[in-house]
Amino acid sequence: MIPAEVLYSIADTLEARKSAAPSSSYVASLFNKGEDAILKKVAEEAAETLMASKDGDKLHLVREVADLWFHSMVLLAFHGLRPEDVLAELKRREGISGHDEKASRTAS
Numbered sequence: 001m002i003p004a005e006v007l008y009s010i011a012d013t014l015e016a017r018k019s020a021a022p023s024s025s026y027v028a029s030l031f032n033k034g035e036d037a038i039l040k041k042v043a044e045e046a047a048e049t050l051m052a053s054k055d056g057d058k059l060h061l062v063r064e065v066a067d068l069w070f071h072s073m074v075l076l077a078f079h080g081l082r083p084e085d086v087l088a089e090l091k092r093r094e095g096i097s098g099h100d101e102k103a104s105r106t107a108s
C-alpha cells in the first residue's frame with residue numbers, strides 16, 4: 001500500500017517552492033503567476049480527466065487524476081491549506097450516507 005505520507009511530502013515541497021525562483025521550478029512559476037493561473041490548471045485537468053474517462057483508457061485516467069490532485073494541492077497550498085485538511089473532512093464524513101446528509105440539510 002502506498003502511504004498517505006506521499007501527499008504530506010509533496011505538500012512540504014509545495015510550501016518550500018513559495019520562496020523559490022519561478023525559473024527554477026514549475027510550482028514556483030505557478031505561485032508566481034497567482035490564483036487565476038492555478039485555477040486555470042485545475043479546470044484544465046478536470047476537463048482532461050473527463051475526457052480520459054470517456055476514452056476508457058485506465059492508465060490515461062489515472063495520470064489525469066494525478067494531475068488534477070496535484071494541481072488541487074497547489075491550490076490548497078496557495079490558500080495555506082494542506083492535504084490533512086481535506087483528509088480530516090473526508091474522515092468526518094466517513095460513514096455518513098450522502099442521502100442522509102442531504103436529507104438533514106433539506107429537512108429544516
Ligand SMILES: N=c1c2ncn([C@@H]3O[C@H](COP(=O)(O)OP(=O)(O)OP(=O)(O)O)[C@@H](O)[C@H]3O)c2ncn1[C@@H]1O[C@H](COP(=O)(O)O)[C@@H](O)[C@H]1O
Binds near residue numbers: 026027
Ligand atoms: N507531481 C507533480 C506534477 N504533476 C504534474 N506536473 C506538471 O504539471 C504541468 C502541467 O501539466 P500539463 O499536462 O498541462 O502539461 P503542459 O502542457 O506541459 O503544461 P502547461 O504548459 O499547459 O502549463 C506539467 O509541466 C507537469 O510536469 C507536476 N509538477 C510537479 N509535481 C511535483 O511537484 C514537485 C515540485 O515540482 P517543481 O516545482 O517543478 O520542482 C515535484 O518534485 C513533484 O513531486
